[in-house]
Amino acid sequence: MGTRSERAVDGEAAVGEDQAPPSEAASRRGVFIGKHRLAAAIACLDQEIVSLQKELTELETIEPSSASCKEVIASTEGKPDPLLPVTTGPENSSWDRWFQRVRSNRNNRWWAHKTSDFS
Amino acid sequence: MSVAELKEKHAAATATVNSLRERLKQRRQLLLDTDVATYTKNQGRSPVNFSATDLVCCRTLQGHTGKVYALDWTPEKNWIVSASQDGRLIVWNALTSQKTHAIKLLCPWVMTCAFAPNGQSVACGGLDSACSVFTLSSQSDRDGNIPVSRILTGHKGYISCCQYVPDQETRLITSSGDQTCVLWDVTTGQRISIFGGEFPSGHTADVLSLSISSTNPNMFVSGSCDSTVRLWDLRIASRAVRTYHGHDGDVNAVRFFPDGLRFGSGSDDGTCRLFDMRTGHQLQVYARQPDRNDDEIPTVTSVAFSISGRLMFAGYSNGDCYVWDTLVAEVVQNLGTLQNSHEGRISCLGLSGDGSALCTGSYDKNLKIWAFGGQRKVI
Numbered sequence: 001m002g003t004r005s006e007r008a009v010d011g012e013a014a015v016g017e018d019q020a021p022p023s024e025a026a027s028r029r030g031v032f033i034g035k036h037r038l039a040a041a042i043a044c045l046d047q048e049i050v051s052l053q054k055e056l057t058e059l060e061t062i063e064p065s066s067a068s069c070k071e072v073i074a075s076t077e078g079k080p081d082p083l084l085p086v087t088t089g090p091e092n093s094s095w096d097r098w099f100q101r102v103r104s105n106r107n108n109r110w111w112a113h114k115t116s117d118f119s
Numbered sequence: 120m121s122v123a124e125l126k127e128k129h130a131a132a133t134a135t136v137n138s139l140r141e142r143l144k145q146r147r148q149l150l151l152d153t154d155v156a157t158y159t160k161n162q163g164r165s166p167v168n169f170s171a172t173d174l175v176c177c178r179t180l181q182g183h184t185g186k187v188y189a190l191d192w193t194p195e196k197n198w199i200v201s202a203s204q205d206g207r208l209i210v211w212n213a214l215t216s217q218k219t220h221a222i223k224l225l226c227p228w229v230m231t232c233a234f235a236p237n238g239q240s241v242a243c244g245g246l247d248s249a250c251s252v253f254t255l256s257s258q259s260d261r262d263g264n265i266p267v268s269r270i271l272t273g274h275k276g277y278i279s280c281c282q283y284v285p286d287q288e289t290r291l292i293t294s295s296g297d298q299t300c301v302l303w304d305v306t307t308g309q310r311i312s313i314f315g316g317e318f319p320s321g322h323t324a325d326v327l328s329l330s331i332s333s334t335n336p337n338m339f340v341s342g343s344c345d346s347t348v349r350l351w352d353l354r355i356a357s358r359a360v361r362t363y364h365g366h367d368g369d370v371n372a373v374r375f376f377p378d379g380l381r382f383g384s385g386s387d388d389g390t391c392r393l394f395d396m397r398t399g400h401q402l403q404v405y406a407r408q409p410d411r412n413d414d415e416i417p418t419v420t421s422v423a424f425s426i427s428g429r430l431m432f433a434g435y436s437n438g439d440c441y442v443w444d445t446l447v448a449e450v451v452q453n454l455g456t457l458q459n460s461h462e463g464r465i466s467c468l469g470l471s472g473d474g475s476a477l478c479t480g481s482y483d484k485n486l487k488i489w490a491f492g493g494q495r496k497v498i
Contacts, residue, residue, distance in 0.1 A: 034122050035120075035125060042128055045132035047320075049135055052143060055143060065151045065153055066152050068381070068395040068402055069154065069155045069158040069159075072376070072402060073446055076446065080497075081429060082474050082475040083174070083430060083491050084425070084495075085169060085491070086495075086498060087495065088497070088498055090497075094475070095491075096475075096490075097214060099490070
């Protein structure tokens with residue numbers, strides 16, 4: 001996948017090639033490629049600078065991490081969680097379907113009650 | 120402008136970028152007044168307390184003849200699709216352990232798979248750099264194989280991860296070794312948007328994983344070999360919304376926290392981290408205790424949260440499957456040491472839609488279902 005700058009370079013190099021001897025054309029093309037690649041890289045860096053400066057400005061008004069930590073704790077509370085030994089309700093009876101008798105089409109495999117030993 | 124002048128300009132811009140990055144790093148450090156574990160412990164909370172027989176392996180899904188690389192649950196039913204080194208996708212009814220489909224892939228080097236939200240299609244991708252979609256109700260051929268319904272081509276590198284946009288059977292996101300993520304229209308096969316690549320603020324190395332927010336499906340995060348996680352808005356492909364620094368190695372796994380405002384990540388540096396999406400703060404590092412027996416630090420291959428977010432499941436390259444108490448940042452169980460545990464690396468894991476079961480996939484060729492089999496206290 002060529003970058004936009006490389007595709008532009010190929011077009012420009014073709015224009016110069018008709019008139020000059022091969023070695024001069026090649027070195028001129030080398031200069032075109034160098035300039036365009038550099039220009040494209042500088043444009044990228046300039047965009048990055050704008051983005052980093054914007055982020056620095058945002059950080060002046062952003063809350064410290066303690067505010068987010070408080071939200072994290074709050075978000076885990078009050079949500080029924082079938083994998084926790086202690087959880088808020090309501091409990092859903094389908095949570096324990098993994099331990100209930102299940103008949104499959106091919107055989108009569110079933111699983112013991114959840115408190116059984118699985119060894 | 121001459122080449123020499125341009126080179127000078129380039130050097131100056133590079134120096135400015137480096138200086139700004141350093142200032143950002145320092146400013147962020149000042150804003151980290153606490154982490155989740157310190158805040159939680161200051162409130163006097165204790166870790167989740169599992170007894171030895173609380174989390175049990177209640178199913179072993181056997182059938183793959185090669186390493187399991189990826190798995191995905193349907194949002195509502197008990198079905199799982201898995202992808203393996205054996206070049207097949209298998210669709211399982213996890214409750215009965217039955218295989219409902221075994222799909223032989225055109226390209227056997229598959230790395231990822233995903234279930235469509237309605238459970239009627241599955242997608243996969245890998246070293247063929249394409250994402251193949253199969254409709255499960257399709258008529259199978261003489262050999263029992265389902266024909267591919269759609270092949271999404273355009274990536275210039277391997278497909279590391281694919282996920283359907285929640286509640287949308289027609290849109291899917293892929294991440295790739297070509298350093299980009301792509302949003303696809305599955306019905307037309309067209310790329311809707313490309314995230315990264317030619318545009319600045321894209322990843323600068325292979326993208327290995329992605330996770331879409333369930334509370335705001337316009338937002339997704341991607342983890343990369345460039346050690347960063349980046350946040351993207353589906354509506355704005357031109358640049359990443361934010362870049363999250365912290366890991367010291369490839370970010371192999373990312374997963375949104377259930378509230379959709381935080382996300383967890385797992386890396387080759389052996390740690391998991393919790394980041395705040397909006398502020399960019401690194402809220403917690405989950406680091407293993409150093410083990411004298413470890414020649415190398417085990418890497419994190421996969422990460423998932425329980426439905427409340429209180430538990431974080433992390434699969435490691437040495438076969439461990441740690442259950443972290445997300446708030447206290449302590450390991451409260453290791454599924455890798457329980458009875459009937461896997462015999463190899465955990466490569467992938469995921470929670471069922473209702474959060475009642477965890478499925479793990481391993482290099483030992485099996486998948487296992489884990490659920491809570493103890494006495495539950497409901498308050």
